[in-house]
Amino acid sequence: MTGARAATVKERAELALNNEFLRKAVRFTTERLRSGKKKAAEEHGNWEDWRERGRQIRLHTIAHLDYYLNLFADNARANGVHVHFAETAAEAVKLTLAIAERKSARSVVKSKSMVTEELHLNQALESIGVEAIETDLGEYIIQLAGETPSHIIIPAIHKNRYQVAELLSKEAGETLPPETSVLAGFVRKKLREKFLEADIGMTGCNFAIAETGSMVLFENEGNARMVSTVPKTQITLMGMERIIPSWADLEVMATLLPRSATGQKLTVYMSGITGPKRSADADGPEEMHIIIIDNGRSLQLGDPEFQELLNCIRCGACLNACPVYRHIGGHSYGGTYSGPIGAVLTPALKKNVAEWDDIANASSLCGACYEACPVKIPLHDMLVYLRRRKVESGHGDKLEAAGMKGYAAVMKSSGRLKAALKLGKVGQKLVVRGGEIRSKLGPLKGWNSYRVAPSLPSQTFRERWDTLDQEIREGLKELDPAVRSRMEDMIKRRAEKGGSGHGGNG
Numbered sequence: 001m002t003g004a005r006a007a008t009v010k011e012r013a014e015l016a017l018n019n020e021f022l023r024k025a026v027r028f029t030t031e032r033l034r035s036g037k038k039k040a041a042e043e044h045g046n047w048e049d050w051r052e053r054g055r056q057i058r059l060h061t062i063a064h065l066d067y068y069l070n071l072f073a074d075n076a077r078a079n080g081v082h083v084h085f086a087e088t089a090a091e092a093v094k095l096t097l098a099i100a101e102r103k104s105a106r107s108v109v110k111s112k113s114m115v116t117e118e119l120h121l122n123q124a125l126e127s128i129g130v131e132a133i134e135t136d137l138g139e140y141i142i143q144l145a146g147e148t149p150s151h152i153i154i155p156a157i158h159k160n161r162y163q164v165a166e167l168l169s170k171e172a173g174e175t176l177p178p179e180t181s182v183l184a185g186f187v188r189k190k191l192r193e194k195f196l197e198a199d200i201g202m203t204g205c206n207f208a209i210a211e212t213g214s215m216v217l218f219e220n221e222g223n224a225r226m227v228s229t230v231p232k233t234q235i236t237l238m239g240m241e242r243i244i245p246s247w248a249d250l251e252v253m254a255t256l257l258p259r260s261a262t263g264q265k266l267t268v269y270m271s272g273i274t275g276p277k278r279s280a281d282a283d284g285p286e287e288m289h290i291i292i293i294d295n296g297r298s299l300q301l302g303d304p305e306f307q308e309l310l311n312c313i314r315c316g317a318c319l320n321a322c323p324v325y326r327h328i329g330g331h332s333y334g335g336t337y338s339g340p341i342g343a344v345l346t347p348a349l350k351k352n353v354a355e356w357d358d359i360a361n362a363s364s365l366c367g368a369c370y371e372a373c374p375v376k377i378p379l380h381d382m383l384v385y386l387r388r389r390k391v392e393s394g395h396g397d398k399l400e401a402a403g404m405k406g407y408a409a410v411m412k413s414s415g416r417l418k419a420a421l422k423l424g425k426v427g428q429k430l431v432v433r434g435g436e437i438r439s440k441l442g443p444l445k446g447w448n449s450y451r452v453a454p455s456l457p458s459q460t461f462r463e464r465w466d467t468l469d470q471e472i473r474e475g476l477k478e479l480d481p482a483v484r485s486r487m488e489d490m491i492k493r494r495a496e497k498g499g500s501g502h503g504g505n506g
């Protein structure tokens with residue numbers, strides 16, 4: 001796992017930045033997803049209106065979460081589903097293991113589910129002797145590699161086909177060529193056997209429809225459909241915020257989610273599941289459980305800074321748009337969720353924020369995540385809030401705090417700014433080469449390891465401003481007399497209004 005053992009986000013990011021394979025693979029795929037999303041949104045037209053509709057649906061649902069959760073649970077029970085509520089990760093795991101034990105399960109096939117990653121469910125199942133097999137191709141690859149997902153929707157984004165071929169060759173017991181069709185064909189065959197043998201199928205849930213107690217899965221490989229139809233028992237685990245009120249609301253979500261995630265108009269498969277197999281059904285599970293998980297989500301309810309996090313539909317668009325994620329990949333964030341959503345969600349899900357207080361630094365605060373988000377979650381504001389909370393809780397970097405104090409003192413006074421610039425111009429001579437600062441000494445190391453800093457110019461803006469009037473007058477001499485006269489009038493009027501000089505504190 002990339003940088004998994006490093007202690008801080010900075011150390012993990014350092015490891016990722018030095019991994020050329022990872023950087024290339026992540027950059028390649030995120031670029032592809034980003035341009036696909038842009039094209040799909042443009043082709044769809046009035047994208048901003050749809051984003052706003054999506055946002056309103058999510059705001060309304062979360063504002064009435066208790067009502068819709070109860071409605072969903074009542075309807076699901078009426079459909080013959082066993083509905084369970086789990087307040088903590090431990091409770092959700094306990095409920096799952098109890099079902100597996102009652103069913104004397106030996107193997108579980110899983111479709112992609114971030115919430116089961118959050119619960120570390122595979123390890124828990126293995127601890128009671130139940131084999132848990134990931135059946136999404138990307139998840140299967142990282143399971144073989146002993147890693148965690150590094151992207152919400154493309155878990156193996158950090159691997160190229162040569163690395164995948166090496167992993168799958170070990171599993172196959174023979175050398176497989178690094179050709180996508182061969183590799184996918186091998187996994188397909190291997191997983192067919194696992195689907196047929198499995199005692200339990202386990203899925204996540206993209207959306208739960210309150211009005212009918214149904215759940216909806218979006219996927220491209222057909223594995224979720226196999227997981228939810230072949231084994232006799234199905235367990236669906238869902239975060240409690242997955243609810244939407246109605247099928248009509250799903251139309252908006254089905255417009256936003258695939259386009260934002262992969263640039264597809266619709267995923268290859270979209271399954272709506274309303275209860276276990278009925279007597280007239282050809283297939284489907286005989287027993288079905290839904291476990292609705294809180295695990296820190298209710299901490300966000302009623303929190304003015306974080307409540308909108310519950311609107312997230314886990315599309316991954318903010319990861320693809322983030323210039324930081326595109327360089328460091330997902331494992332640098334250290335938690336289950338990565339990218340801008342992970343940088344906010346991970347500390348928001350925890351009571352002990354100190355453990356994660358550096359994660360909000362993995363952002364340039366450019367706002368690209370907000371622009372990309374189909375439900376308009378203001379992640380950049382939340383990141384600023386997290387940074388403020390870190391400083392106010394006394395976990396801030398002392399050196400950074402002193403630097404900011406000094407910077408504020410200089411910027412508050414034009415005299416001090418002038419003196420600082422003068423000093424800087426002399427001091428920089430030690431580190432400037434060819435007009436650029438390339439030194440990696442002291443605080444310059446972080447910046448200059450991957451880019452160069454420009455030097456202070458020989459003439460500052462303020463110095464230039466002082467001579468600007470003179471330069472303009474010189475320039476006017478070359479103009480047509482009529483234009484010159486108009487310009488001179490304008491300058492005169494401006495001077496009379498007192499606008500010829502620059503203000504005091506700049």
Ligand code: SF4
Binds near residue numbers: 312313318341379
């Ligand atoms: S925050 Fe927005 S863009 Fe990011 S995963 Fe959630 S819904 Fe998608």
